[in-house]
Amino acid sequence: MHLLMPTLPRSHSAFVPHGLTAPFRGATDGPLAGLTAAVKDMYDIVGTRTSGGNPDWLNTHPPASSSAAAVRKILDAGATVVGKTICDEFFYSITGDNVHYGTPANPRAPGRLPGGSSSGSATATASGACDFALGSDTGGSVRVPAALCGVYGIRPTHGRIDFSGAMAMAPSFDVAGWFASGPGVFRAVGAILLDGPRSRDTIRNLIILDDAFAEADGDVAALLRSALDVMADELPKPAVDRAAPGGLDPWRECFRIIQAREVWINYGGFIDRYQPKLGPGIRERMAVAARVSDRDVESARREQTRASERIRSLAQPGTILCLPTAPSISPLLATSEQDLESFRLRVMRLTCVAGLGGLPQITMPVGTASGCPVGLSFIGWAGADEVLLDLASNLARHCGLQL
Secondary structure, eight states, X not given: OOOOOOOSOGGGOSXXXXXXXXXXXXXXXXXXXXXXXXXXXXXXXXXXXXXXTOHXXXXXXXXXXXXXXXXXXXXXXXXXXXXXEOOOGGXXXXXXXXXXXXXXXXXXXXXXXXXXXXXXXXXXXXXXSOSEEEEEESSSTTHHHHHHHTOEEEEOOTTSSOOTTBOOSOXXXXXXXXXXXXXXXXXXXXXXXXXXXXXXXXXXXXXXXXHHHTTSOHHHHHHHHHHHHHTGGGSOOEEEEOSXXXXXXXXXXXXXXXXXXXXXXXXXXXXXHHOOOXXXXXXXXXXXXXXXXXXXXXXXXXXXXXXXXXXXXXXXTTEEEEEESSSSSOOBTTOOHHHHHHHHHXXXXXXXXXXXXXXOEEEXXXXXXXXXXXXXXXXXXXXXXXXHHHHHHHHHHHHOOOO
């Protein structure tokens, strides 16, 4: 068992400064014995404090009296937790930057952002500081950093993993997720974490979402289409369709409104009471969230229902949907706030699809563009999480498509 603790300078570390003083060792045997894990700083670990990316939250909350359900599961399965990882503040960003704790270095795209909000978990995995890492995904917080850091990541079917003991963001969309550098560990962790009904259907149909591919930069889309060509013998013959016949922006907007309302429900009282120091971007989004009206939410909920019905009509049992995980390679660290907001909007057009449908989505590394990792995604039907994990393993084994 390797128990490597982070050796990067603190400003570039994947790990929070208030993290573990020693590894939390799991059971002496079990399916994950010998593997090390990192945990996003939103999950409680008994005896430690959780910050959610904000020092004021950390300082106003006591140490956890018990560990989160997902943490207990991996420990009981034999994994050793080596540290808690940096995340975007209150999980309300997609860049991976945190003004309080620093930006974890993207080891596979130096000088570029790691993606968020599970940035530290993704970079810890990509750097080899752990074998796998827990994150969470509301609007892309596992899928995007996994793609930008060149590792495997999953957003499970909504509700399939016990989220108790973790800080909520927007419960309508929140799910636990995880990262791994290889498909074997990726699948093994799923066998431990996933609960509830699993699908026994097999993949019979593949739909390429052409409106999602249209969101991607030309070099990214070309790379992903080349990857699909390489995978052709292992996948059904593809059909082509649009995810959102009326355009992805109405879906993105309804997701944004519902997310904002639920974020404010969870953290508005704390912000009003303690007036915490919020970083750039987070401060502005929280101010917007405070002003979301009931009328806006009612309209967004109606659109969410229509979107979910459409997505699930495409991703019926036996059918998987293919799309880019992110529209571009990782932005440079020095990217302007205006350009980062544009990146965020483009990302949300892609990530809202699985989120609104409550469906599982995996991302796998398939190559590089301009020397930076690119991820390809598959969305499955409800309960198809294990099917997707098996698909990733099969494609890696037969097609050799990993960084």
